[in-house]
Ligand SMILES: [Fe+2]
């Protein structure tokens with residue numbers, strides 16, 4: 331997979347995890363948000379670090395993308411702070427659930443923006459060979475980050 335496909339597949343994984351928590355439990359198949367949270371935490375952590383290191387660092391040098399990428403770093407900062415707070419709070423209570431809902435909004439909008447405008451502009455900068463190479467490095471990077479957690 332190239333880096334665009336890797337990022338998209340990560341986004342889907344996170345969206346699916348959020349979806350899993352939605353709605354009323356049916357026949358005990360729904361996992362509780364507290365149970366799913368560590369997985370979301372881990373996925374997002376590895377994803378954001380990999381993205382910053384291999385994707386944003388290349389794109390932030392481009393005039394056309396600078397503003398978008400700086401905004402994206404800020405949004406990652408918000409998500410990281412929220413994850414950190416949520417990790418320390420008593421999971422599953424109403425304040426924690428409120429944070430979870432805001433986190434979901436922030437993260438899903440961020441991912442949508444990335445796949446839209448940012449991808450469009452990034453495809454002009456990152457050519458096919460480089461996208462493949464970055465995809466490989468993204469995967470390795472994520473693996474090593476997740477192993478260290
Ligand atoms: Fe991102």
Ligand SMILES: [Fe+2]
Nearest residue numbers: 337381441444
């Ligand atoms: Fe992303």
